[in-house]
Amino acid sequence: MKECPKLVELGRRQFLGRGALAAAGAAAVTAVPSGAARAALPAARVDYPTSRLANIKDLKVNEPMPIHYPDMDSPGVLVKLGARVPGGAGPDGDLVAYSTLCPHKGYPLAYDAKDRTLNCPGHFSRFDCEKEGQQVWGHATQNLPMFRLTVDAKGDISAVGADELIYGRTRNVL
Ligand code: FES
Helix, strand or coil, rough: CCCHHHHHHHHHHHHHHHHHHHHHHHHHHHHCCCCCCHCCCCCCCCCCCCCEEHHHCCCCEEECCCEEECCCCCEEEEEEECCCCCEEEECCEEEEECCCEECCCEECEEEEECEEEEEEECCEEEEEECCCCCEEEECCCCCCCCCEEEEEECCCEEEEEEECCCCCCCCCCC
C-alpha cells in the first residue's frame, strides 16, 4: 500500500508538536524552585519536644515502664538494662527507650526480659534493645525507633528525640 505524503507530513508535525508540549510540561513539573519559592520550603530538621518520662528511682533493672513519646498516640517503653549499651543514657549508660509500634505494620511489641528484645506478635519481627533497636528477625524493613534520652542531676529522665520514623507517620512530630 502506498502512503499519502501529505498525511505522513501532517503526522510528523503533530508528533513533534505534542512532544515539545510534553517536554515543556515535564520541565515545569520537575523545575527546582528558586528564590522566594525555595525559601518557603519547610526545613528538614524536626524540633522534638522534651518530655519527662520518669526518675531513675522509679525503674527496676530489666522491667520496662510504659511511656508515650513524642505524643500520646505513640506508645513506647523505658528500660533500665543494668549494663552499659550503645545509645544508653544516664550515669550507667543503661537507660533506653523505644517505640512499641512495630515498624512493619504497627502491631504492639512485647518486651522479652530473657533476651532483652521487643517482639512482634504480627509477623514475628524482633528488635534488640541492647543494640539501639536493631532488627534481628522478621518482616520489618527498618530498625525500631529509639527515643533519645537525657538525665538531669536529680535523676529525671526525659525523651528529647527519635532516630527512626515511628510507624504510621510521615513525620514523627505531628
Ligand atoms: Fe510486626 Fe509485621 S507487624 S512484623
